[in-house]
Amino acid sequence: MERSRREFLKIAGASAAIGLGARPVIEAVAAATGHQAAPEAQVAHHPEALKATRWGMVVDTRKIESAEQIEKMVEACHQEHNVPMLEEERHRIKWIWETHFHNAFPSQSTDRVSEHLEHILLPVMCNHCENPPCVRACPTKATFKRESDGIVMMDFHRCIGCRFCMAACPYGSRSFNFRDPQPFIKEVNLKYPRRMKGVVEKCNFCEERLALGQMPACVEASKGAIVFGDLTDPDSEVRHVLRENFTIRRKQNLGTEPCVYYIV
Amino acid sequence: MLELAIKGNKTYWTWIVALLGVIGAGFIFYLWQLQFGLGITGMSRDVSWGFYIANFTYLVGVAAGGVMVVLPYYLHDYKAYGRVTILGEFLAIAALIMCLLFIIVDLGQPMRGFNVLIYPTLNSVLFYDAMVLNGYLLINLIVGWNVLEAERNGVHYQKWLKPIIYLSIPFAVSIHTVTAFLYCGLPGRGFWLTAILAPRFLSSAFAAGPALLVLLCLFIRNTTKFDPGKEQIQSLGKTVAYAICINVFFFLCEVFVAFYSNIPEHMDHIKYLFVGLHGHGAMVPWMWSSMALMVIGIILTVNPVTRRNETTLAVACAVIIAGTWIDKALGMIAGGFVPNPLHEVNEYAPTFPEIVITIGVYAIGALVLTVLYKMAVGVKEEVEQG
Numbered sequence: 001m002e003r004s005r006r007e008f009l010k011i012a013g014a015s016a017a018i019g020l021g022a023r024p025v026i027e028a029v030a031a032a033t034g035h036q037a038a039p040e041a042q043v044a045h046h047p048e049a050l051k052a053t054r055w056g057m058v059v060d061t062r063k064i065e066s067a068e069q070i071e072k073m074v075e076a077c078h079q080e081h082n083v084p085m086l087e088e089e090r091h092r093i094k095w096i097w098e099t100h101f102h103n104a105f106p107s108q109s110t111d112r113v114s115e116h117l118e119h120i121l122l123p124v125m126c127n128h129c130e131n132p133p134c135v136r137a138c139p140t141k142a143t144f145k146r147e148s149d150g151i152v153m154m155d156f157h158r159c160i161g162c163r164f165c166m167a168a169c170p171y172g173s174r175s176f177n178f179r180d181p182q183p184f185i186k187e188v189n190l191k192y193p194r195r196m197k198g199v200v201e202k203c204n205f206c207e208e209r210l211a212l213g214q215m216p217a218c219v220e221a222s223k224g225a226i227v228f229g230d231l232t233d234p235d236s237e238v239r240h241v242l243r244e245n246f247t248i249r250r251k252q253n254l255g256t257e258p259c260v261y262y263i264v
Numbered sequence: 265m266l267e268l269a270i271k272g273n274k275t276y277w278t279w280i281v282a283l284l285g286v287i288g289a290g291f292i293f294y295l296w297q298l299q300f301g302l303g304i305t306g307m308s309r310d311v312s313w314g315f316y317i318a319n320f321t322y323l324v325g326v327a328a329g330g331v332m333v334v335l336p337y338y339l340h341d342y343k344a345y346g347r348v349t350i351l352g353e354f355l356a357i358a359a360l361i362m363c364l365l366f367i368i369v370d371l372g373q374p375m376r377g378f379n380v381l382i383y384p385t386l387n388s389v390l391f392y393d394a395m396v397l398n399g400y401l402l403i404n405l406i407v408g409w410n411v412l413e414a415e416r417n418g419v420h421y422q423k424w425l426k427p428i429i430y431l432s433i434p435f436a437v438s439i440h441t442v443t444a445f446l447y448c449g450l451p452g453r454g455f456w457l458t459a460i461l462a463p464r465f466l467s468s469a470f471a472a473g474p475a476l477l478v479l480l481c482l483f484i485r486n487t488t489k490f491d492p493g494k495e496q497i498q499s500l501g502k503t504v505a506y507a508i509c510i511n512v513f514f515f516l517c518e519v520f521v522a523f524y525s526n527i528p529e530h531m532d533h534i535k536y537l538f539v540g541l542h543g544h545g546a547m548v549p550w551m552w553s554s555m556a557l558m559v560i561g562i563i564l565t566v567n568p569v570t571r572r573n574e575t576t577l578a579v580a581c582a583v584i585i586a587g588t589w590i591d592k593a594l595g596m597i598a599g600g601f602v603p604n605p606l607h608e609v610n611e612y613a614p615t616f617p618e619i620v621i622t623i624g625v626y627a628i629g630a631l632v633l634t635v636l637y638k639m640a641v642g643v644k645e646e647v648e649q650g
Contacts, residue, residue, distance in 0.1 A: 090308030090610070103606040107529070124606075133451050139390035140379040160379050161302075161372015164390050166312040170452020172605040176312060176372065178303035197301035198372025251605075254451040 048213030052230030054130075054150045055205050056259040057216075058241045061122055063225040070098040070123045076221035077125075080206070082194045084184030093175040095203040096125040096218055101264070104250060117264060123218065123226070126173040126203035127250060128152045130257030134165035134174065143200070150259065151205045161198040170251050171258075174202045231259060265413060268642030269635040276638070283631045290624010293617045294369060302372055304617045310604040311597070311612035313370070315622050318593035320366035322472070323359045323629075324443045325465060325592065327400065329473010330356035331436030332503050338429050344495045350415075350640045351484075351492065352477060353408035356436075358633035360401040365625045389445045396438045403432045408636075416643045440465045447600065455533035455599045458521075464514045465592070471507035471561075472588040474500045475581035482578055484637070490644040494574075501577050505565035508584050512558055515591070533599045536609070544609045547598050550590050557587030 064070065077083070077096045086092050098121040102109035132152050134143050142158035143165050145151070166174045180197045188194065192208055195201055206216035214220075219228045229238035238261075247261040272280075297304050307314040330352035337345035368374050385391050407429055414421035444462035451457070478500045481492035522530040535541050537551045564570045564580030571577055603609050614622070 088303075090306075090310075091303055092309060094309070099606060103608060106607040136387050137390070137450070139385050139388040139394070140376075140383045141385050142379070158376070158379055158383070159373065160376045162367075162370070162390060163312045163372070164388070164446070166309075167447075167453065167600075168450045170450075170605050172310065175309055177301065178305075178307070179301040196373075197303075200372075251452065256451065 046212050050210045052149050053232040056231035056238050058227045058238050058261045060225050060263045064120050067121050073218040073221045076217040080217040081192050082185050084181035086184050091178040099124050127258030127260045133168040137164040137168035151207050156195050156199050159199040174200050176200050265639050269638040283627045286627035287624050290621050293620045306613050306615045310610040311601040315614040315618050316366045316370040318597045320363050322593040323363045325469030326473045327356040327359035328436045328440040328469040332470050332474045348492050348496050350412050353404045354636035356404045358629045361632050362629035393442045396442050400435045400439050440469050452605050453600050454529035467507050467511040468588045468592050471504050474503045475584045478581045488641045490641045501571045508561050536602050537599045542609045544611050546611050554587045554590035557583040
């Protein structure tokens with residue numbers, strides 16, 4: 001008697017659970033067949049979100065005085081985006097990093113480079129190319145150019161980790177998670193997703209900050225050395241700086257049309 | 265026909281068990297890689313493809329090389345190859361299975377592999393590579409199996425197979441062309457950025473594939489009652505001779521263009537491989553060995569005396585396999601990624617787990633090849649004994 005009652009309760013409980021679980025499914029089917037108006041998925045927009053047709057950046061190397069200045073930018077970026085600090089050099093993840101002029105511009109460097117350029121380092125990151133070779137290479141559209149503003153973005157959940165994009169990028173701007181990055185993140189920023197092992201990542205021009213009306217983290221930390229804005233707007237600050245100065249872009253001859261310019 | 269593969273002597277079963285052991289070891293290391301990530305390999309931010317993709321590239325060549333027996337037989341009606349076409353097709357199947365496995369073990373997130381099919385991306389060469397490799401595998405399975413079964417039953421193979429057989433010829437060329445396009449369409453990699461890369465891949469494929477077939481034919485003759493034939497082996501030897509000469513010629517064309525034009529982006533990679541760059545020269549002994557092996561291969565296959573002697577021909581084939589493997593697998597990857605886009609030299613060497621996983625994949629290929637060849641040879645023996 002005792003036993004059968006327990007069994008009855010079990011079955012009843014299970015049926016109730018199935019019934020409850022099935023309800024949203026039934027509702028969804030009903031909605032899809034037109035019995036009820038389906039609620040459209042909506043993305044909330046921040047009222048102060050920064051918008052552009054083509055985001056771009058100008059790095060004024062004249063305003064870079066020390067390596068610490070760039071380190072601050074790197075730190076701001078890597079903290080914002082939960083970039084881990086891995087011990088092994090070959091596994092490192094870099095969204096923005098510092099390098100010599102002759103590394104950033106291998107075909108433009110000379111033996112007789114200006115004294116300033118010889119002594120300083122430059123920040124380098126993803127160029128958010130107009131014609132990104134990485135996007136061309138990706139077999140799953142996990143990396144793509146956002147149509148609205150030209151930012152080259154990553155879908156960390158779609159990436160299969162084939163690393164074709166890394167071979168395709170002529171700037172070495174992409175990093176791969178050779179191991180689980182989570183134990184190596186110093187302070188977790190809960191406002192930005194962390195990654196798992198086996199996917200590629202890179203600079204995203206702080207699209208998550210732009211959506212909230214904030215400037216990219218490196219721009220904020222640069223103390224005026226980086227200007228960021230809409231390249232299609234003739235009145236924007238970047239366009240103003242580009243009009244006033246002679247600028248160069250990395251590997252201009254490859255036709256990728258980088259959106260990061262350098263004043264040297 | 266599979267029943268033919270489960271009838272074997274003690275040596276056969278020892279070989280099978282040994283292969284299974286190696287596969288098991290590779291699998292255990294692969295589980296470790298799945299758990300830890302690709303960090304257990306020697307790959308890095310700068311050399312982001314390594315031993316897996318290198319061997320993948322080489323084996324695409326071996327698979328494409330099979331067409332060197334299919335084409336003369338079906339297109340030129342070169343009757344002698346009737347005895348060996350099945351060996352070429354089955355070698356292609358084993359090589360393609362290894363290729364696909366190498367791609368899978370190279371993925372950071374292998375469980376998402378089907379994303380390539382779920383989100384087909386027509387601008388990605390990798391999508392086309394997946395299509396042609398699987399297509400060529402399917403073609404060889406259909407053609408190889410049906411033709412062999414028809415032979416066993418003493419009838420002519422089905423008429424509908426003929427167009428598929430013809431299709432297999434451009435498909436063989438396409439798999440290696442598309443694989444070369446993976447590399448040579450990338451703007452920032454001077455070593456790969458050459459229109460001759462697909463022809464180079466094909467020439468080394470048509471040397472390495474038939475060279476391996478020669479060795480397999482000799483092995484089959486010595487261990488079974490089926491003799492693939494002296495004429496067949498000699499014809500394959502001539503194919504190898506032409507292909508290895510063309511392969512070395514193409515390489516010298518690359519050297520000329522890079523060094524006479526004197527463009528650093530093109531020279532630096534070749535310099536790294538052959539003389540070292542900024543004090544880094546791990547590849548130097550390998551590359552010179554590769555060149556020496558290929559030159560020895562040319563001497564032994566072009567010279568009629570050494571080609572006709574099956575012992576020296578076998579030596580020639582072995583050195584050509586080794587030489588082209590170093591050139592195309594090791595050199596292609598290391599040369600392409602070093603120096604990196606920022607002109608820094610970060611070298612690559614595979615790690616122990618990486619090598620064990622690679623050998624495991626090769627063991628799977630050897631197992632597939634053993635089973636298929638056991639079947640093919642079994643049928644040939646049956647037919648010849650009447």
